[in-house]
Amino acid sequence: MLNSKQQLFVEEYLKDLNGTQAAIRAGYSPNRADQTASRLLRNGKVKSAVEKAKAQRSERTKVDADYVLKRLHQIDTLDVTDILDNTGNMLPIREWPKAWRQSISGVDLQELMSGDTETVVRKIKWPDKLRNLELLGKHVNVKAFEEDKDGGVEDMAAALEKLADKLPG
Numbered sequence: 001m002l003n004s005k006q007q008l009f010v011e012e013y014l015k016d017l018n019g020t021q022a023a024i025r026a027g028y029s030p031n032r033a034d035q036t037a038s039r040l041l042r043n044g045k046v047k048s049a050v051e052k053a054k055a056q057r058s059e060r061t062k063v064d065a066d067y068v069l070k071r072l073h074q075i076d077t078l079d080v081t082d083i084l085d086n087t088g089n090m091l092p093i094r095e096w097p098k099a100w101r102q103s104i105s106g107v108d109l110q111e112l113m114s115g116d117t118e119t120v121v122r123k124i125k126w127p128d129k130l131r132n133l134e135l136l137g138k139h140v141n142v143k144a145f146e147e148d149k150d151g152g153v154e155d156m157a158a159a160l161e162k163l164a165d166k167l168p169g
Contacts, residue, residue, distance in 0.1 A: 002049055009040055010049045014057060072136045074099040075127045103127050 002010065005026055012022035019037025028036045040046045058064045083096045093107065108123040 002045055006040065006043075006046055007049070009037075010046060010053055013037075013041075013050060014053055069136070072132055075103050075132045076129065076136060078103060078127070 005028070009022050009026040009028070012025040013019060015022070015025075019041055020034045023033040023037040023040065024030050041050070078100060083091050083100055085091055093101065104124055104126060106125040108125075
């Protein structure tokens with residue numbers, strides 16, 4: 001059984017998974033919040049409560065590892081031709097596939113006038129495909145983005161070269 005301060009820490013921790021900030025918000029001393037958080041997260045009862053609360057949250061929201069991988073896969077397979085007509089002009093946003101509408105972080109339309117000529121400039125903020133592949137690589141067993149002995153991630157060129165060597169053909 002957790003005491004009320006530990007329970008509050010668990011609830012606060014689930015907001016952003018930041019132990020130090022959760023400890024502060026739960027009323028622990030800000031001067032030692034990082035050490036307190038580390039101690040709490042090693043405490044068997046607190047650790048168990050955090051895992052149970054995460055599982056309950058995943059059940060409520062229907063967001064789990066499968067959902068994350070599915071979304072990462074959708075982002076990875078976005079094809080720009082899905083949002084263009086046969087002449088290369090951008091389709092109205094309401095005609096875009098749902099995966100596109102959910103994955104971009106913004107659209108910027110600007111109308112420019114030069115004499116009698118009007119030009120519309122469209123900018124789309126695309127998802128970061130390399131970051132997306134890195135996240136996918138960490139979830140599946142490609143070992144392309146494993147941490148090296150120094151705790152860092154291999155350089156991208158070396159990781160991609162390893163992947164290319166594993167591809168058939």
